[in-house]
Amino acid sequence: MTSEPFDRLFATISDLVLCHSPSGVETEVNQWLSQYLDRLGANYWQDSADNLIIKIAGKNSERAIAITAHKDEIGAIVKSINKQGQVSVRKLGGAFPWVYGEGVVDMLGDHATLSGVLSFGSRHVSHESPQKAQQDNRPVYWEEAWIETKRSLEDLAAAGIRPGTRVVVGKHRKRPFRLGDHIASYTLDNKASIAILLALAEQIKAPPLDVYLVASAKEEVGAVGALYFSQRQTLEALIALEICPLSREYPIQDGPAPVLLSQDGYGLYDEDLNWQIRQAAEAAEVPLQIAAIAGFGSDGSIAMKFGHVPRAACLAFATENTHGYEIAHLGAIANCIAILERYCLAFASL
Known part of the structure; x- marks a missing residue:
């Protein structure tokens, strides 16, 4: 298959990726989605x-299923700010500083978004500096990293940068890259799944039957939106759309x-x-592919574990570098659409 059939899918994912949406501060992607759904004339609301x-109304409104894709992304959260304007952060979801590397990050303040540089310290050091261990025998931890802002405490306060402020990779670093039939980007988890929705x-x-397509909130911190x-x-x-780690x-x-x-x-x-979804894929x-994996959870497995739904599944696309600079095949993303459309129309009511 040539790349052209995936151009629209790539463009939609790109737009979604560039909407910051750390868990609990998802306004930017909400606005984009609302505009998109208004143009589509969809029946939707925010809870x-x-x-x-x-909501896609079915012929039998007494029965319903849901397909979810979370709209939040991982990142960091501000813990404290010192007198030099250096910002200390901790992880938000499954984020690791060494994955992002030193570079520009965006701090989503109450009044303005400010950029700073995620910093790990100089390399030209001896054992007297904590950075030496990062070179020799262990990765950098959030406790040892900081965001260099070169701003005064007054400037940061005016922008609303405070403990609890969310931090994400700088927008100019997030723009997706095309690798033939693959897309490479931060936050494919789970913006690509939103494109499927x-x-x-x-x-x-x-x-x-009624089909609910749910762009769920705060999944990365406990599937809060899907549980609600x-x-x-x-x-x-309930069927969750997700990435799946290549390993x-x-x-x-x-x-x-x-x-x-x-x-x-x-x-x-x-x-x-799962059998019904497999039948839909065959049709x-x-x-x-079928897999059992560890170190992973979805809206579906969490909702079923807590007794909110009687049945759950997770359909995913294989992804390299999960929770990092992710790479996925656009054909796998497109094929999720084909499977779920067939499932909803022919197998969901069985």
């Missing part, structure tokens, strides 16, 4: 937990085949629901 919910919102018409939604809406099933420990291959999870760190997924003539 009290900051989820954006699209938007495609489904356009393509699914008159399903046999699934506690209040009766669902027969030698898992039998997952890079390429256009999506991945269906059997298990993750929160527990088992529902085998009957759509899309190859599908």
Whole structure:
């Protein structure tokens, strides 16, 4: 397959990636999504937990399923600011400073966004400096990193930079890069999955039962949005859209085949629901990989673990460098759309 069929998908993901949305401060991506959905004429709303919910009415409104994709991203959170205007931060979600490296980050203040440089200290040092250990035998930790702002405390306060301020990779560093049929970028987890939701919102018409497409909030800090939604809406099933790590420990291959999870760190997924998704993939003539992974959770597994839904599944696309500068095959992302469209129209009511 040539690259041209993926151009629109790449463009949509690029727009989403450039919308900052650290957990709990997701206003920028909310605004972009609202404008997109207004143009689409979708039936959507925002709930009290900051989820954006699209409803596609079905022929039988007494039954419902949900497909979720979280809109928040990992990053850092300000802990303190010293007299020199250096900002100390801690992780927000599964973020590691050595993944981002020294470079520009954006601090989302209450009144303005300010940029600074995530810093680890000089290299030309001896054992007398803590940075020496980073060169020799261990990675840098958040406790040893800081954001260099070269600003006064008054300037930072005026922008609303304070303990609790969210920090993300600088916007100019986030712009996605095209590698043939692959996309490389920060925050493909989970902006690429939001692009899948938007495609489904356009393509699914008159399903046999109600379909909720949920751009969920604060997933990276405990699936907060999905738990809130699934506690209040009766669902027969919930399918989470996610990335899936490419690693030698898992039998997952890079390429256009999506991945269906059997298990993750929160527990088992529902085998009957997985079977229906596998049937939908076969009907759509899309190859599908199956994996059981650790160190991972989704809206689906967490909602099912806490008894909010009777059945859950997770459909994902294989991704390199997860929670870093991620790389994924655009064909796998596109094939998630094909599988879920077929599932919603032909298999969800079984």
